[in-house]
Amino acid sequence: DSAAPWTVFVPATVRLFRDVVVVTRPLKRDNVVGEGDVALRERDVGTLGQGFLTELDQAVGMKMLRPTVIDQVLTPQHLEQAEVVRKGDHVVIIARSGSLSVRMPGEALAKGGLSEQIRVRNLNSKRVVKARVTGPGQVEVSM
Structure with missing residues (x-):
């Protein structure tokens, strides 16, 4: 009991814990991440300065x-x-x-991942167009 208020500093x-994507086995450079290569594990995200992934779909299929080593948290800098x-691949150009x-x-004039835009030469007209990669050996241009 006192007339003057007092303060206690404690x-x-x-810490903020969240499920993040970690590798379940060591992965080498240029490996493509499969479903069995990653899992969600709870980690303190306050210590993860380079970012983190929260969904397995963000890593699966990426290169x-x-x-990495086993149980390492995957960051966006690990993947492309x-x-x-x-x-140089022969592709099918689909104009829709x-x-x-x-x-x-x-013919692809550059490499590309799914949904990326690349330059492609039409082998019939010899024109170079920009097309979006829609699958292996397949690109799409809009008309």
Whole structure:
């Protein structure tokens, strides 16, 4: 009991735990991440300065840029889009407009991952167009 208020300072540490993507086995550079290679584990995200992934889908199908060890947290800096089309590959160019679609042979002038835009040479007309990669050996242009 006192007429003057007083304050007590208590040291505290705040931690935020969240499920993040970790590797379940060591992965090498250029490996493509499979479903069995990653899992969700609870970690203190306050200590993860380079970021983290929260969904397995963010890692599965991606290519490793650097090697990892078992139980390591995956960051966006570890991954890049896996190549679906390589430079020089023969591809099918699909031009779509509504329900109409036209297919023609082409050659990829750059490598590209799923949904990336790359340059492609139409082998019939020899014109170079920008197309979006839609699958292995397949690209799409809009009309």
